[in-house]
Amino acid sequence: SxxxxxxxxxxxxxxxxxxxxxxxxxxxxxxxxxxxxxxxxxxxxxxxxxxxxxxxxxxxxxxxxxxxxxxxRMLPINVAFNRFPRLVRDLCNKMGNKVDLVLTGEQTEADKTVLEKIGDPLVHLVRNSLDHGLETPEVRAAAGKPEQGRLELSAQHESGNIVIRIIDDGAGLNREKILQKAIENGLVSDKDELSEERIDNLIFQPGFSTADKVSDLSGRGVGMDVVKRNINDLGGTVSIHSRQGEGSTVMIRLPLTLAILDGQLASIGEDTYILPLISIVESLQIRSENLNSVAGSSELYRFRDEYIPIIRLNSLLGNSGGIENLEQGLLVVEAEGQHAGLFVDRLQEQQQVVIKSLETNFQQLEGVSGATILGDGQVALILDIPGLVHLFHKTRNQMTVPALAAAS
Structure with a gap:
């Protein structure tokens, strides 16, 4: 059976x-x-x-x-890839498109559970590329492209993760249309200055599942938030990079296994937390001249050429400890294409930790993806960075502080 x-x-x-x-x-x-x-x-x-x-x-x-x-538990990724030649052929026959499907790195291995759960998001992304990325032969010929489109699915190991790319040489994303849609849906303000990358990644926002069926954006948008949520649930990240008229690349980065995590241990007050290394961009010492208070209760930190919001974990997680002085370190993390800064009292070592589910052993906590037992028998919570950033924005909006879009 x-x-x-x-x-x-x-x-x-x-x-x-x-x-x-x-x-x-x-x-x-x-x-x-x-x-x-x-x-x-x-x-x-x-x-x-x-x-x-x-x-x-x-x-x-x-x-x-x-x-x-x-x-x-490792299986080659062609377990997830082997359904695509037929899927692509059937869809091309139906739509009258000509597409050359290229699979690379099929022998790259990943955890069986990861491969089983990544199947549906991959199907969705491939259908989107065929349906709305790659143009018909007539349109391609008019644009001076070869009539046959190219769709590549590649997998490789990169720094302890598996990276899957879905690359098409289609029309790319229509940024004007995306931005207009995002402003209509109240996802961004028309005053925000957004980088091209930020605009591209807006298609993963839930508001885009209401894209009208007539526009060539519809497939790129419908259900992309679900794809993103499924990948985030696996502890992974997804982003899209598009070149108008030349094509798009969707990059999915996943952990090799769901049982073990590469983590950075950090002290906040008396407690030790673990942050997934995959989410950390860099750690730095706070310089007071780069710290700005806005509207009385929000703080921004100047990180290179952008201002990033500061998240004080002890107040967000209800932890009364924490020195909260400028001797602290700042961990710059990335979630959903945006940077944020986390105050930590002290950085400890990096280590692999075995993830224990909080849901089965205790209860689900927002901003926390699990727990582990450290060498001294102490229980440490594993922080869910995208969840924390979401929780931070939610609590800040409830406090009626004007939402700050980090200028990119």
């Missing part, structure tokens, strides 16, 4: 053999530590060194075991 199929996974015998060898190594390390412990108990000589060697070996074994266990 299909249910039983989705609950099982095919694993090569080499991966299993490797795992068995690693468990053997673990048993040897355990007996080595046992021996060192006994010697220590009996007041033996140089057993402290043996104990330290044994612990270092245990750390190596555990790391290798962890990496190989994750490999068991």
């Amino acid at each position: 299909p249910n039983r199929e989705s609950g099982s996974i095919r694993v090569s015998i080499e991966k299993v053999d490797l795992l068995i060898n690693l468990v053997g190594e673990l048993v040897i390390t355990q007996s080595m530590l046992n021996q060192a412990g006994l010697n220590q108990a009996q007041g033996g000589g140089a057993s402290a060194e043996a104990l330290l060697n044994g612990l270092a070996q245990l750390e190596r074994n555990t790391r290798e075991l962890q990496e190989n266990m994750l490999q068991l």
